[in-house]
Every structure is written in structure tokens, then in C-alpha cells.
Amino acid sequence: MYQYDEEDQRIVEERAQQFRGQVDRRFSGEIAEVEFKPLRLQNGIYMQLHAYMLRVAIPYGTLSSQQLRKLAHIARVYDKSYGHFTTRQNLQYNWPKLDDLPKILAELATVQMHAIQTSGNCVRNVTSDHFAGVARDELEDPRPWAELIRQWSTFHPEFAALPRKFKIAVSSTPDTDRTAVRFHDVGVRLVENAAGKRGFEVLVGGGMGRTPQIAEVIGKFVERQDLLSYLEAVLRVYNLHGRRDNIYKARIKILVSALGVEEFRALVEAEWEQIKGGPLQLTPAEIARVQAHFAAPAYQQLTAADAVLAGLKLGKNRELGRFVQNNTTPHKQPGYVAVTISLKEKGTPPGDLSDYQMDRVADLAERYGFGELRVTHTQNLVLPDVQVSQLPALHAELVELGLGTANANKVTDLIACPGLDYCALANARSIPVAMELMARFEDIDYQNDLGELSLKISGCINACGHHHVGNIGILGIDKQGQEFYQLALGGSPGHDASIAEVVGRAFPRSEIVGAVEKVLSRYLTLRASPEETFLDVVRQKGLGPFQEVLYPATQRQEAVHADH
Amino acid sequence: MRIIRNGAICEDRFVHVADGVALPETGDVIVSLDRYRELRAALQKRAGQVGVRLRSDQEATLVAPYLAELALVAIEFPGFKDGCGYSTARLLRERFGFRGEVRAVGDVMRDQLFYMQRCGFNAFELKAGKNIEDALNAFKEYSVTYQGAADEPRPLFRRR
Numbered sequence: 001m002y003q004y005d006e007e008d009q010r011i012v013e014e015r016a017q018q019f020r021g022q023v024d025r026r027f028s029g030e031i032a033e034v035e036f037k038p039l040r041l042q043n044g045i046y047m048q049l050h051a052y053m054l055r056v057a058i059p060y061g062t063l064s065s066q067q068l069r070k071l072a073h074i075a076r077v078y079d080k081s082y083g084h085f086t087t088r089q090n091l092q093y094n095w096p097k098l099d100d101l102p103k104i105l106a107e108l109a110t111v112q113m114h115a116i117q118t119s120g121n122c123v124r125n126v127t128s129d130h131f132a133g134v135a136r137d138e139l140e141d142p143r144p145w146a147e148l149i150r151q152w153s154t155f156h157p158e159f160a161a162l163p164r165k166f167k168i169a170v171s172s173t174p175d176t177d178r179t180a181v182r183f184h185d186v187g188v189r190l191v192e193n194a195a196g197k198r199g200f201e202v203l204v205g206g207g208m209g210r211t212p213q214i215a216e217v218i219g220k221f222v223e224r225q226d227l228l229s230y231l232e233a234v235l236r237v238y239n240l241h242g243r244r245d246n247i248y249k250a251r252i253k254i255l256v257s258a259l260g261v262e263e264f265r266a267l268v269e270a271e272w273e274q275i276k277g278g279p280l281q282l283t284p285a286e287i288a289r290v291q292a293h294f295a296a297p298a299y300q301q302l303t304a305a306d307a308v309l310a311g312l313k314l315g316k317n318r319e320l321g322r323f324v325q326n327n328t329t330p331h332k333q334p335g336y337v338a339v340t341i342s343l344k345e346k347g348t349p350p351g352d353l354s355d356y357q358m359d360r361v362a363d364l365a366e367r368y369g370f371g372e373l374r375v376t377h378t379q380n381l382v383l384p385d386v387q388v389s390q391l392p393a394l395h396a397e398l399v400e401l402g403l404g405t406a407n408a409n410k411v412t413d414l415i416a417c418p419g420l421d422y423c424a425l426a427n428a429r430s431i432p433v434a435m436e437l438m439a440r441f442e443d444i445d446y447q448n449d450l451g452e453l454s455l456k457i458s459g460c461i462n463a464c465g466h467h468h469v470g471n472i473g474i475l476g477i478d479k480q481g482q483e484f485y486q487l488a489l490g491g492s493p494g495h496d497a498s499i500a501e502v503v504g505r506a507f508p509r510s511e512i513v514g515a516v517e518k519v520l521s522r523y524l525t526l527r528a529s530p531e532e533t534f535l536d537v538v539r540q541k542g543l544g545p546f547q548e549v550l551y552p553a554t555q556r557q558e559a560v561h562a563d564h
Numbered sequence: 565m566r567i568i569r570n571g572a573i574c575e576d577r578f579v580h581v582a583d584g585v586a587l588p589e590t591g592d593v594i595v596s597l598d599r600y601r602e603l604r605a606a607l608q609k610r611a612g613q614v615g616v617r618l619r620s621d622q623e624a625t626l627v628a629p630y631l632a633e634l635a636l637v638a639i640e641f642p643g644f645k646d647g648c649g650y651s652t653a654r655l656l657r658e659r660f661g662f663r664g665e666v667r668a669v670g671d672v673m674r675d676q677l678f679y680m681q682r683c684g685f686n687a688f689e690l691k692a693g694k695n696i697e698d699a700l701n702a703f704k705e706y707s708v709t710y711q712g713a714a715d716e717p718r719p720l721f722r723r724r
Contacts, residue, residue, distance in 0.1 A: 018706075161645050
């Protein structure tokens, strides 16, 4: 993974010092809260319902065991002994004290970490594929490009006060997508053209929130060395033309819609023409320097272990078999797999990990790999380089830590925002719904019968829980002080991007889990074969058959015109 | 009024003249772009230097035809969350080659100065009531920058 040199290091240290000064000026009264707010926000510090919250950047979801131990230490010393992994591959602490925050930033800097631009109207932490570098289906490791974008966007002086936040994802898989690249302000897809040359397809204007939108292609083939100048042109057009009069109309997707993608492209091209080939053009030396940081680790030369894997899946130890079946992903290197550690174990809020578990998982990353981990946007962790022969031992250790849940990509591998338990924006709670769903559908055999299925919960329209792109999406709303939940079906964040459609009238808290159960049962009776996924069935049959089981006939007509 | 210019505190020679208010006989003035267009010939004959003040939604291209006649361009920051002016300043410097003073006015506070300087501002009217001496420290907060900008065209990867 990328290792800071002296200059990278100085930037994060100077940031910690700068923030110490800002907090001191806040305490002395020299700056008012209203002035302090944008400063802390550029540092990932929110004021939530009960306390400050700190969001730590985990660039493109790559984390070292040493860094994870530091995160555990911070959780223990400065917070309530846990952290929460987010849908943007970051980590949040929910209870830090303002006076401690400069100390926490200084601690993070000692392990090459920071909270720079994890909130505020700036370019946020760049995200990427959690299987980057090990996935069989990628063109090449996308992370060097994500790192180049990270450096370019870190403290970019021109784009520190954009109309609104700005999220960039980088993906490198031609036939699939694990980064929700089409739901970002800018999606960067590494592609190969007909001549076999590598470059980037650049998409713009995707997003969730109150106006969900699938990104459109503006740059069909941007050459590798031009990536940063192209992004700078996009950002400049947005900074100058994006709306600032209405916070809900300020994202780039609104600008792209208002202008039309053709006109937006023309503006970007005109700006790009002026700066292309200038100092921002990446040099071969710089590309090579950053790529070298992501060179493959010292793998052992092993024989292919497909037969061993198949044996484990069908073996006598059913718990292990299910884990291997569901939580391992094929690896580029023969004899290895990537292992997903599910943070959706029953009884724990999705994405939460205790300080003790963090320390132990850091140990596992060293003993069953090369000391590297990944954070997924579905709020799980990945051990990227596990030898197949070590799976039984690893699984046993995970079970002991309460982290052996074999539900990756299944219905209880749901994602959920913090909701009204923590968040100042939320209208309803997400975590209790998530936990009830995890308990209700705990049986892994039932989950395997359902197959690949994504369930995503947001506690408000801002959609941090990605409900628009869940195969099943749940949105918490507030009706006269009561929590209600809207159910939507058919969303997908991936290659086949689609936005879920609301089935009808929202359900009260007491009925939402039952409603999901009805939907799942209906799916099982509708599908022609187990190969037909839930998403296939929703796409083929539409919402009708699901509305039939969710609403009595008298309400159904009404339901179609439901309250959105 | 005391302002920061080229990294030091100094007394400002310029006077902001609002639209509709008569120009003083002599002395250096800053007027809106509309006013400048209206009084361009008269302003050029007048003793004293002239600056134009841009609202945050007025792009650099609008003032570009007059840059050779101007000593100063002031860019407004109506609220410090409005960062249009950062792009405008860079374009004035890097695209249109403006060598005169580029001044930040409005909601200008210490914590933006570093970014502003990088984008090509060299003068700053700090928001009223803020400690101008302390604000000078902002320029020294970072010793390393990744990007090229108006102050240094080469990104760090060309300097590493």
C-alpha cells in the first residue's frame, strides 16, 4: 500500500497542528461556532445529536494492521471502545470530546492517517474496489490512480469551498462494479480501448440523496496522463457554475441535469483544452512511483486450490462450509482467496467493531496475510490475501471473536446509516430495524436459498444507507412524530445500475420487518429457478406481485399513488 | 483601513466607491464592474489608480478586456462557504496573466488565507473584528502542497 514520504507526512502533521490552533481559537472565543463549523467540517468533525463525531479517512478502503491498531487505541482512549465503518470506507467515532480531537489527529498522523476532507463541501475521501489488487476480474489495480487523485484533491486550494460535497470513486473492472461508480459525483472507470490502450471513462452527475441519479459518461476515453487535468476541468466548471442558492440543488448532478450532459461536456472540454498537457499532466515517473507502492506482496507459489475450496464448502463442518461458500472471493494468485469479515453479526449495529476486535483482526491480518486489510462500502472488512489451506484456522479464530458470520452478499449483510440513534439529520432510526432484520433472517440456509440480495436502510432522505440502490431499500420517514418506513424494490449500485421503486404506502416501525419477510417469501414463489435472483424477478415481474402481498386489495390502487 | 498585502500589514490606499456614490476628486478607487464599464473613459483620465470589484458570480472573463487598465481586481466572498472566487483568482492569474493586485474582500478570515494566496490573491481585507496580526500566521501553516496553483505552477510530483 502507499507509504508516506517525508512530504506526505509533513502535511498530516501540519494539519494536526493547524487544527489544534483552530480549536484553541474556538475555546478562547476568537472564532464563533458558526465560523468554526466549516473549519471542523473540513476535518470530518460533525456535531451530532449527543456529541461530536469524528470521521477518519481510509483512502480507497486500504488499511494496514498497524493503522487498525491505532484506530483501536483511539477508540479505547478517547471514545467508547468501538468504531463504526461507513458506506464510504471510512471509520467514525461517535463520542470524542472537542478538546481531544487535535490529539486524535496527531495520533492518526503517526500512522499516516488523517480526517482531511471527510466532510464539508470539498472533494471527499476517494473510494475504490475493496478487492482492488487481488480481484481476478480487474484490468489492473485501481488504487494507484485513487492515490494520485487523493494527493491532487488534498487541500486543493481552488476547491475548498465547492457548492456542495464531491465524491469520486475509481473502478477497474470491465464487467462488474463494486464501487457504485455510477452513483458518484464523478466515477472514474479504468478501461482499455480497441487498440489495447488503457485510459479512463469518466462519468459525472451520479448520486443518491433526495434526487437519485445515475451518472452519465462525459469522457469516453481520457488518457492516463490526463486524468488529473480532466478532473480539474470538471471541478472548475462545477465550482464556477454550480448552484449556491439552494443546498438541495447544489450537487453537480443538478448542474448536469440543468445544462444537459452535452453542454456540460462542452464546458468541460473547453476548460480542459486550456490546461491539458500543462503541469498537471502526469509524468511516467510519477505513475511508476505510485504504482510501485502497490506492487504485489511476496506470495508463495502455490498450486491452484479450487478442489480444496470445493471440499471445504461441502465438508462436514457446515459452519466452515457456509463461511467458505459465502465469504471468500477468487484471487489472482493461485492458492489464495480474499476473505470477507462480516460486520453484520446478530446483536451488533452494522459496521461496528470494538477496540478488542480491531486489535485481534489486526493480528489476523498479519498472520493470515501481509498485514493489510480492506474496508468495503458495504461496511465489512476484507483480508485480501489468505491461503486456502489456512481457511479452517482463520475461520475458527473469527468465530471466537464473534466475526464468523457467513452472510456476505446475503440479505442480512445489509447496510444501514447511523440513523436517529446518532444523527442530527435523521427522521427515523435505522439500527434497530437493521438489528431486527438480522435476527429475523439469521438462518444462513434460508439466506442461501434467497441467494444474492442487498438490503439497504437510510434513516432520512439523504440516503447515507444507499436505500435507492438496494435490491430492497428501506427509507425511514417521520409522520407526525411516528417512525414510518418506505419500502422500495429493484435498486442496484453496480454495472446494471438502477434506482429502487417505492412499492407503496409506508409501514409503521412494528410492521416493516414483516413486510420485508412477505417480499422475500413472494420472491421464492415467483422465481422459476434458484438461478433467478431477487433483482431478476423484480425486473421481470415489476412491483405488482409484491404489492399484492403487502397491501389488501382495497388499498392497492391507493398504494400505487402512495405518499413519497 | 489596514489590510494584508504581500504578506505584510499595511494601510490601504484604495477607497471602495459604491454604485451611485460620487467618485472622489483624487485618490485610488475600487468600483463595480458595471460602474467601470459606464465610466471607463473618465476613470482612465482621472488621477489615481482604479480597481474593479467582482461579485462572486462574475467570472474572470468579464473583466479580462480591461485588465491592462486596472491596478487591482477585488473579488467578493459573500460568505466564506462560497468558493467561486478561488477559481476566478486562478483564472485571472494563470489564464489572463494579470499581474496587478488581486484582493479578497467580504467574508475573509484567517483560515482561508492560505488557499487564497495559493489561488493568486495577494491582498486581503479581513472581516471586521478579526485579529489581523494573528492572521499573518496563516501563510506559514503548511510547508508542503500537492497541487500546482497560481503561486507555484508545478504540482508536488514535478518537484519531488
